[in-house]
Amino acid sequence: MTIAEKILAAHAGCDSVRAGDLVQVDVDMALGNDITAPIAIKIFNKAGAKSVFDRKKVALVADHFTPNKDIKSAEQVRMLREFAEEHAILHYYEGGEVGVEHCLLPEKGIVLPGDVVIGADSHTCTYGALGAFATGVGSTDLAATMITGKTWFKVPETIKFVYKGELRPWVSGKDLILYAIGDIGVDGALYMAMEFTGPVIDNLPMAERFTMSNMAIEAGGKAGLINPDGITEEYVKTRAARPYTFFKSDEDAEYARVVEYDCAEIEPQIAFPHLPENTVGLSEVGTVELNQVVIGSCTNGRIEDLEVAAGILKGRKVAKGLRLIVLPATPAIWSEALDRGYLKTFMDAGAVIGPPTCGPCLGGHMGILAKGERALATTNRNFVGRMGHPESEVYLASPAIAAASAVLGRIGSPDEL
Amino acid sequence: MKFKGKVWKFGANIDTDLIIPARYLNTSDPEELAKHCMEDADPGFASKVQKGDIIVAEKNFGCGSSREHAPIAIKAAGVACVIAPSFARIFYRNAFNMGLPIFECEEAPEKISQGDEIEVDGDTGVIRNLTTGQEMKARPIPPFMQELIADGGLIPHILKGLKEQETEA
Numbered sequence: 001m002t003i004a005e006k007i008l009a010a011h012a013g014c015d016s017v018r019a020g021d022l023v024q025v026d027v028d029m030a031l032g033n034d035i036t037a038p039i040a041i042k043i044f045n046k047a048g049a050k051s052v053f054d055r056k057k058v059a060l061v062a063d064h065f066t067p068n069k070d071i072k073s074a075e076q077v078r079m080l081r082e083f084a085e086e087h088a089i090l091h092y093y094e095g096g097e098v099g100v101e102h103c104l105l106p107e108k109g110i111v112l113p114g115d116v117v118i119g120a121d122s123h124t125c126t127y128g129a130l131g132a133f134a135t136g137v138g139s140t141d142l143a144a145t146m147i148t149g150k151t152w153f154k155v156p157e158t159i160k161f162v163y164k165g166e167l168r169p170w171v172s173g174k175d176l177i178l179y180a181i182g183d184i185g186v187d188g189a190l191y192m193a194m195e196f197t198g199p200v201i202d203n204l205p206m207a208e209r210f211t212m213s214n215m216a217i218e219a220g221g222k223a224g225l226i227n228p229d230g231i232t233e234e235y236v237k238t239r240a241a242r243p244y245t246f247f248k249s250d251e252d253a254e255y256a257r258v259v260e261y262d263c264a265e266i267e268p269q270i271a272f273p274h275l276p277e278n279t280v281g282l283s284e285v286g287t288v289e290l291n292q293v294v295i296g297s298c299t300n301g302r303i304e305d306l307e308v309a310a311g312i313l314k315g316r317k318v319a320k321g322l323r324l325i326v327l328p329a330t331p332a333i334w335s336e337a338l339d340r341g342y343l344k345t346f347m348d349a350g351a352v353i354g355p356p357t358c359g360p361c362l363g364g365h366m367g368i369l370a371k372g373e374r375a376l377a378t379t380n381r382n383f384v385g386r387m388g389h390p391e392s393e394v395y396l397a398s399p400a401i402a403a404a405s406a407v408l409g410r411i412g413s414p415d416e417l
Numbered sequence: 418m419k420f421k422g423k424v425w426k427f428g429a430n431i432d433t434d435l436i437i438p439a440r441y442l443n444t445s446d447p448e449e450l451a452k453h454c455m456e457d458a459d460p461g462f463a464s465k466v467q468k469g470d471i472i473v474a475e476k477n478f479g480c481g482s483s484r485e486h487a488p489i490a491i492k493a494a495g496v497a498c499v500i501a502p503s504f505a506r507i508f509y510r511n512a513f514n515m516g517l518p519i520f521e522c523e524e525a526p527e528k529i530s531q532g533d534e535i536e537v538d539g540d541t542g543v544i545r546n547l548t549t550g551q552e553m554k555a556r557p558i559p560p561f562m563q564e565l566i567a568d569g570g571l572i573p574h575i576l577k578g579l580k581e582q583e584t585e586a
Contacts, residue, residue: 022561039445039485047572065443072443122483122507138485138511144575152561186430187477191506220480222506275430362439362482383434383481390438390457 002158002255003225004193006247007133011116019157019254027057028115028132030145033101034062036120038079039139044146052087053149059091059110060084061101064358066094069365099330099356102126102214102298107330109239113228113246118142118151122217123298123380128193129206129213130236131228131246136217156222157256158193159184160249163200165263170414172308173208174300174378174398176200177215178269179261182279190220192256195249200263201226206235207304214299215380218276270376270411271396274384285411288395292323292375293406294387295399296354297361300378301329303336305399310342312403312414318350319409325367327354349406363387369394376411378402418518418539420497421547422469426531427458429475433508436479436487447493450486454494468495471535475526476501479508488517498537500525500544500555513562514571520544520555528553 001009001016009017011025032040037060044052052058060080065073077094084092091110093099102123105111111127117134118124120142127134137151145151161180176196181188194216201209209226216224226232228246236244270285272278295301295309306328318324326346328334334356337343346353352367360367361379369375369388375395377387382394395411404414435458437450444450455462472491478501479487488511491499498518502525512519518539525544529535533548542555558566568574 035439035442036483036485039489042445043572047576070443076443076445120483120485122481124483136483136507138483138488138507138514140485140514140571141510144514144571148575148579186480187503187505190477190503217481217507220477220505363434364439381432381434381481383432385438385440385457386434 001250002195002253003131003227003247003249004133004158004223005155007114007116008153008155017155019155021155022152023155024150024152025116027118027145027149027151029057029059029111029117030142031059031061031101031105031117031119031121031124032142033064033121034066034073034077034080035064036139036142038076040120040142040146041079041083043140043143047143047147049147052089052146055088056090057149058089058146059105060089061098061104062094063098063101064362065364066098066357067355096331100298100301100358103301103329103333106130106210107239107332109236109241112236112240112242112244113232114244118145123214125216125221125224126210126214126298128216128224129209129226130232131226133223135222156191156193158195159189160195160197160255160258162198162258162260163196163263164198164260165200167200167263168267170268170400171263171266172398172400173204173211175266175269177212178271178276178279178396179266181215181219181276182269184219186218186275186277187220189216192221193223193225194219194221195225197227202229205304206231207302210302211299215276218380268398268401268413270401271382273382273393273395276382276396282401282413288411289374290322290376290405290410291373292325292367292369293402294325294360294367294375294377294379295402296327296329297358297379298329299380300399301327301333303333305378306333306337306342308399309403310345312400313349313407314345316349316407316417318406322406322409324349324351324406325354325360326351327359328356330356360387376402376405420471420537420539422471422497422535423467424471424473424529424531424533424535425462425466427472427474430477430480431458431474432481433479433484433487434481437484437490442484442486445486447489450490451493454490463494466494466496469497470495471537472496472499473525473529474499474501476503478504480505483507485511485515488512488515492517502526513565516570522553522555524553
C-alpha cells in the first residue's frame with residue numbers, strides 16, 4: 001500500500017484499502033479559519049448539534065483577515081471566539097497567539113505524522129509533509145466532522161514524484177514543487193494524492209517539505225505526502241504531546257504513475273500570471289519590473305524562509321519605489337526573526353514588517369495591489385485578482401528570488417546582486 | 418430533477434477567486450455573495466444572470482480554495498446547475514454537500530455555446546441543446562453522492578445516520 005492508503009486504512013479500521021474504495025475514517029484534527037468556520041458554525045447550530053465530538057480535536061485559527069480588517073471580519077472572528085468558548089475548544093487562536101494556520105499547527109505539534117486531518121482551507125494538504133493524510137474540505141464537511149468526528153473519502157490513487165540529482169544554486173522546495181505543477185498542470189493530480197520521494201527529498205529540510213506539500217492542491221491534488229524519516233522525527237519529537245505513527249509506502253505499492261525529475265535540470269522557477277502552472281525557469285524570464293514583493297504565507301513564511309531572505313537583504317536596499325512586505329507566519333517565527341536580527345535587516349533594507357496573517361496572499365489586506373500593479377510573492381496562487389485589482393498581476397517564486405527581486409526592482413537572481 | 422435554462426459559458430480552470438473574490442469573504446450571506454458571483458471573470462454576470470440559467474465551463478471548474486462561498490454564490494445567483502468536463506475536487510464535494518447540482522460532461526464545452534437554451538435530465542444525465550438539437554450525456558453520479566442528494570445534502574445524511582445509530586443502541 002501507499003502511505004495514503006495505509007493512513008486511511010488505519011483510520012477506517014481496515015487491514016487494507018485500495019485506491020477507489022470509499023471509506024469512512026476517524027479524524028484526528030478538524031480545522032477551520034475566520035473565513036470558513038463561520039459557515040461551518042452556522043451549519044453546526046442549524047443541525048441542532050449540542051457539542052463537538054472532541055474539544056481537543058478541533059482547531060479554530062483566526063488568521064485570514066486578522067488583525068480584523070473591517071467590521072464584518074471582526075464579526076466573523078467573534079463568531080469563532082464565542083463558539084470556541086461555548087465548546088471549550090482547546091486549539092483556538094487569535095490576537096497575539098495566532099499564526100498562519102498551516103505554519104502554526106505543525107509548529108505547536110497539533111498535527112502529527114500518521115494523522116488524518118481535514119481543514120476548511122485548501123492548503124490543509126501542507127501536513128502531508130509530516131506523513132499525515134491531510135486535505136482541504138468545505139465548511140459543510142467541517143461541520144459534519146465537528147459533529148461526528150468522522151469523514152468519508154474515496155481512497156485516492158497516487159502519483160509518485162522522484163527527485164534525483166544535485167540541487168542547483170538557489171533552488172529550494174518551492175522551485176521543486178512549482179516545477180512539478182508546471183509539468184503536470186493545475187489539474188494534473190486531480191482527485192489524486194501526490195507523493196514526493198527520492199534522494200533530494202530525503203535530504204530536504206522540514207520547512208521546504210512543508211512548502212512542497214502545501215502546493216499539492218495547486219496541481220489539483222487531494223494530498224501531498226512525504227514518507228516520514230529522521231528529519232520528520234527531529235521536527236516532531238519536541239513538539240508532540242500525544243503519540244504519533246510513521247506510515248511509509250511499501251516497496252511494491254501501486255502508483256497511478258511515477259514521474260522522475262533530474263534536479264540538475266531545474267533552475268529557480270517563476271510562475272507567471274494567472275495560474276501556478278505557468279512556470280518559467282529564471283533564465284527565461286526576461287525583464288519583469290515589480291511594484292511589490294511579498295515574503296510570507298503558509299507556503300514560505302517560516303524562519304528558514306526569512307533566514308534566506310535576510311541573508312540576501314543584509315546590507316542592501318529595496319529598489320526605489322518597490323514595496324517589500326514581510327509577514328513572519330507565526331508569533332514564534334516573528335520572535336525568532338527578532339532575536340536573530342532578521343527584522344532589523346528587513347527594516348534597514350526598507351521593508352514593511354507585518355503581523356502573522358494571510359493578509360495579501362488572498363487579497364485580504366496589508367498589501368493589496370492597484371490596477372496594473374505587479375507583485376512577486378512567495379505565496380501559492382496567482383489567479384486573476386488574487387492579491388487585489390483584477391487587472392493586477394502576481395508572480396510566484398521562492399524567498400531567495402523574492403529577496404533578490406526586491407533589491408533589483410525586477411524579477412532576478414541573488415547572483416545578479 | 419430536470420433543468421432548463423440559458424447558458425453562460427466560461428473557460429478552463431475557473432478558480433474560486435473568479436467565482437467569488439476573497440475581498441468579499443468577510444460575509445457568508447448568500448445574497449451578498451451572489452451580487453459578486455463571477456465578478457472578475459465577467460463583471461456584469463451577477464446583474465445579467467436569470468434564475469434557472471446554467472453555467473457551462475471547460476475543465477477543472479472551481480479550482481483553488483476550499484471556500485464554500487463559491488457554490489453558495491453560484492446557487493444564490495440563481496444558477497440551476499453547472500456543467501463541465503471536470504471539477505476541482507473540493508468544489509465537487511462542496512457542491513454536493515450544499516446542494517448545487519453539477520454534471521461532468523466531456524463534450525459540453527464544444528457542443529454548447531453562450532446563450533444556448535439547454536435541458537438537463539438530472540436522473541439520466543442526458544443533456545439536450547435545444548438551440549442546436551444536439552444531445553450528450555453526463556457521467557453518472559457516483560452512488561454515494563446520489564445517497565447524499567436523496568437525503569438532501571451531507572448534514573441531513575449524517576443526522577439520519579446518527580439517528581439510526583441511536584435507534585440501534
